Amino acid sequence: MNSTKGRNHGPIICQRRRKEETRDKSRRCRDRSRRSVEKRTSETLDEAAKKRRGWRATAESSALLQLKRGFTFTDELNTWIPETNYCIWEGVTCDDQWRHVISLNLSDKHINGTIHPSLFNLTSLRTLVFSNNVFFGKSISDYGWERLANLSILVLHNAGFVGKIPVGLSRLTKLTSLDLSISSFEFHNLSFTVKPTYLRNMSNLRDLYLDNVDLSAYGNEWCSALVNFTLPLEVLSMSNCSLFGVFPKKILQLRNLRYLDISNNPMLYGSLPDFSLDNNFGSLILSDTNFFGNLPNTIGNLMFLRNLILSSCQFSGRLPSSIGNLSKLVILDLSNNSKLHGPIPSSLFQLSELSILFLALSILVKPWITGNYNKARCTGGYVKDVVGDRPHECKARAGGVGRGLEAQGTGTRCKVLVDAQDAEEGHRVLGN
Known part of the structure; x- marks a missing residue:
């Protein structure tokens, strides 16, 4: 006979329910407590972030104002006023979230004076442009460039700087465009006095402008450096740089290269390679160099070419008829190549875009x-x-x-x- 038969289980069930209710209440309390802690933590983090943004804003505004104080002509920077929003100052661009200065473009502002080291406190800079200013007699800073680790575009074209180009620029490993060129043909105000091996650090470099920069110290090593470090070059402009030696054909065969100017380097030798169809050349400027040999028949593969300037070289032979395939050609200059001979291909004069043609002292038969x-x-x-x-x-x-x-x-x-x-x-x- 079951001894539990007829026993009253009510009190036991009530006890179990009370225990469950107690556990649920305790769990709800813990959840509320955790959410409260998370909220306070979040608010603390937000406050810390706001303080960081405020500190950053103060630091970057201060850096810009110090930079301005180094200039002796600042009429075009009249928006740079303390206690105002520096992100809308002339030439300044900030990112939207953190208000970091990411671009400083002070081109054509007639600025002279010196560049204050506070420039290197703008560590979020991606673009820095000082072109067409008047820093006459001033050198480019030797130190601080390593702090601009995010810089991708540096343009100091025709800014008046003189002296040696600092090795510190080699630490700008994210550079995609570097322009140190000078407009003046007569004077080499800037010079590289170190080997161009620093280019190995610039594996992202696409545009390189060094016109009228003195490269004579290692003028025979620059070309091989450009090839050996396999840069993804699209623009290479090195006119009147005192380059010498043999210019590698591999550079002329870079698929992405669309602009090449190595003119006015009379001690530079080379010849044109066979050009493939998958090229992007828009301008090829080799004037006043010692390039020699025949113009290859594959020159007709340069389907995007608009400017072909080969004056004052040592080219020889006949003009290939394939030159008539250059349907986008606007300027053709073959003047002062006394070894060129033979008739001018009639197809050349069917090019509808051709507007300027120079053949002086080149074609020695009646065309x-x-x-x-x-x-x-x-x-x-x-x-x-x-x-x-x-x-x-x-x-x-x-x-x-x-x-x-x-x-x-x-x-x-x-x-x-x-x-x-x-x-x-x-x-x-x-x-x-």
């Missing part, structure tokens, strides 16, 4: 210049004849032997025969 021009000028050649499909609609005015001719028509097809053997300066054709 026919054919084109549909409403106005054309051929200068420096000895004009022998002008004919047209309907000559009475084509007027010609001679300027004398060696002076050229101006022909105006009414849309008719005119041919101008120029005897380049009698020319002292060759000829130029300017289209509409």
